[in-house]
Structure formats: C-alpha cells, structure tokens
Amino acid sequence: MKLQVAIDRVSLDAALALAKQLDPIVDIIEFGTSLVKDYGLITLREHPLHLTHAKLLLDLKTNDEGAYEFKQGFTTEADILTAMAASAKATLQQVYDVTQQAGKELLIDLLEVDHARIQSLLEFDQAIFGLHHAKDTGTGFDAVATTAQFHQDFPQVQRIAVAGGIDLAQAQALAAQGIAETVIVGGKISGASDPVAAAKAFMEAIK
Template identity: 60%
Template sequence: MKLQAAIDRVSLKQATQIAHQLDGIVDIIELGTSIIKDYGLETLKAQDFKLTKSELLLDLKTNDEGKYEFERGYQTSADILTVMGGSDESTIQQTYAVAQAKNKKMLIDLIETSDKKINQLTDYYQNAIFGLHHSKDSTEAYDAVASIEQFVKKHPTIKNIAVAGGIDLDQAQKIAQQGLANTIIVGGKIVGATDPVKAAQKFMEVIK
C-alpha cells in the first residue's frame, strides 16, 4: 500500500520545503489544486519539484480541454495528473491518451461521479488510478473503510484504488488491514502537523 501526502493551502515556499522534507518518506507527494490555482503551471514548471524518490502528483482536476491541460501539466516534473470522473468522456479519453503516450500516470477523481459513469470507465482505463474522494465541503459523515468495501462490490474489476477524505491514523490502519485500496491520501494530518516528517512516518508504520 502507498501513502500519498497532499500539500494544500500553503505558500509555494512552504510547499517546496514540505515536498523535499517528505521526499522518500512517503510514496507520492501531491501538490493540491489550491497550489496550482494560486501559482499556475508556469511557476510550477520553473520551480524545482524534481523529487529523488517519491512520485509527484499535481491535482489539476481537469474537467475540460483534457489534451491541452495534461500536455501542459506533464511539462512540469509531475508523474501523475488528475482528471474528474464526471467530465465528458472525450476529456477522459484525451487525458488518458496523453498519459499513456508519455508513460505517465493518471488519477480519475470520482467525487460526485455516478455509478453508471464509473461503470462506463472501468473497461477502458485499466491503467488509471481510480480515486475515491469525499468532498471537503460535504457535511455528511464519511467512513472510508465502508466506502471502499461498497465501491469494490459495485466495481470489482477496478484494481487500482486511491482513497481520500479526512483519513486519520486509525482509519489508515483499518484500510491497510482491509487490503482493498492501493493508496491512502492524507492531507492535514501530515502537512498540518508540527512535524510533517514524523507524522508521515507514523502513517507509514501503520499501513506497511
């Protein structure tokens, strides 16, 4: 199982520092959508985010202009980019084609994506990561373990699952024991900690 640390809502200087602190500690380092919107791809392209051990994910949340956004996104040092599962399928086709051509990875963010739409995607995007994502703005309680179990029952052919949504150490351990997800995405519990490295190491201990 992989651990992805999501860096969001901090300055570019802080994001850079945290990313390099966590390089090699976690499997994937994510620069969240807020970082991309605040600073833009041109700035991130110029910034030194070339990690030595961890993969870099940029959470573009592409919803249209798939080919253009993914080609631009991969001009940075990103290994993984994200597209919204609820976008038009032609957008998903374009982003997937770019990712495959560049030998990169793509995560399909399934926030508010219907089961019908997910079923349409499963046959064509086997190399994609499917991201279960509970909305930060949602007031509903979220049980990540139960959500993963329900998702796998509905979509048993999907093999690469990432899960995000307020996951703490206890939930991370339960998800690891469950053995159905491939990647756990943690944001504030790592990046917002007094010592992000120590916090990340604790998460790694419970999931490995």
C-alpha cells in the same frame, strides 16, 4: 499500500520545503489544486522539486480541454495528473491517451459521480480510480466501508486511491483491508505540528 500526502493552501515556498522533507519518507507527494490555481503550471515548472524517492502528483482536476491541460501538466515534473470523472467522456479519453503516450499516470477523481458514470469509465483500466469525499461537505466518511462497497460494485478496478479526512486509524484499517493501492492524507500530515513525524507514523501504520 502507498501513502500519498496532499499539500494545499500554503505558499509555494512552504510547499516546496515540505515536499523535500517528506520525499524520503512517503510514496507520493501531491501538490493540491490550490497550488496549481494559485501559482500555475509555469511557475511550478520553474521551481522543480527534484524528488529522489517519492512520485509527484499534481491535482489538476481537469474538466475540459483534456489534451491541452495534460500536455501542459506533464511539462512539469508530475508523474501523476488528475481529471474529474464528471467530465465529458471525450475529455477523459483525451487525458487517458496523453497519459499513456507520456508513460505517466492518471487519477480519475470520482467526486460526486454515480454508479452509471463509473461503469462507463471502466475501460480506462490503467487509471487510478480516486474515491473522494468532498472536503466542503464538512462531514466525515467511512473510508473502509466505502472502499469495500466500491470493490464489490467494481471488482475489475485494479487501482484504487482513497481520500477524505483520513486519520491514522482509518489508514491502518485500509491497509489491513488490502484493497486500496494508495491512501491519500492531507491535513493530518501536512497540517501537523511535525509533518515528518506524522508522515512516519502513517507509514508505520500502513506497513
């Protein structure tokens, strides 16, 4: 299983410094939606990370104008961009097509969508399906049980990422479960007093 670390709600300088520290350790570095909306894609493009090991995901959360946003997003160093499953099907088709043409990756964020909507997206079989518990609900969720249920409901989905307040024990359990391709961790690493040590602990836990 891969470890994705989300960096959010910090200054760009802090985000760049942390990303460089985490690059040799983790699999994917996510620059969260707050960094995209606070600084913009043009500024991100002007401050390249030159990652040597990790991939870069920009959490664009596209809702509309899919082709435009994804073409702009892929002018940065991003390897992976995100779009909302709740968007129009035409938007998801556009972002899927732009991603395939660019030889990059798409994560479809399943925030707040129902079974029928997910069913309608299964044709996007190269996409990563992101199980996502909204931070704003203020409640935890059982990542392992949610992943098991999703796999039972949609066994044809090959690529699954899981996000939502995941701690070390949950990450370890997800790795043991063997369904998810990627676990996404935010504050438990990027907000730790020693993010490098925290990232190493997570990598050890999911080995």
